[in-house]
Amino acid sequence: MTWAALVPLKAEVARKSRLAARLALNDRIALSHALLGRLTTALHAVPRIGSIALLTDAPPVGWNERWIPDRNRGLNAELEAARSLLETPLVVIHPDLPLVEPGDLEFLLDMAEETGCSIAPDRHGEGTNALAMARPAPLTFQFGAHSFARHCATPGIKLTSVGRLGLSLDCDTPDDLDRAIAGGFVLP
16 A cells, blocks of 8 residues: 655744744754654655655755645645645654654554554644544544544544554653653754
């Protein structure tokens, strides 16, 4: 099975805003580029990932994969529009996973291929860091606060939850950043 990966990336000025007390804007932008690079490297290491598309207002310098322009309609509306341009199976994954490894992605895809859909919650069990759909599914994207519960409550959809450190530790807060550094992530 060949998968498409869709990676939503905020506009530069909005990236990692919850880290503003700790990192200057340029440092937050550099961090987001490093995190995107790590995710892209991990995605490329998974043979089943056939394509990677970045959903953002402007791709970073040097981006060599597909770019889908963000039209500023809100994350979920943008993801729905982008989904219509991509093939299924599809994995939507956020680019702020400092410890993500190819094995994490392989496991996420394995679970989706086995059950239809898999979901990776954040470490608090509140947000959604990745969502993999092996077959077309009547699943409306509901990313944002408490998205894990909202996605899991979708009628007629069985989501298999995948709890792996590389998929659950995102880099949103200073505490997340400290955990990432303790886990071996090196700031750019």
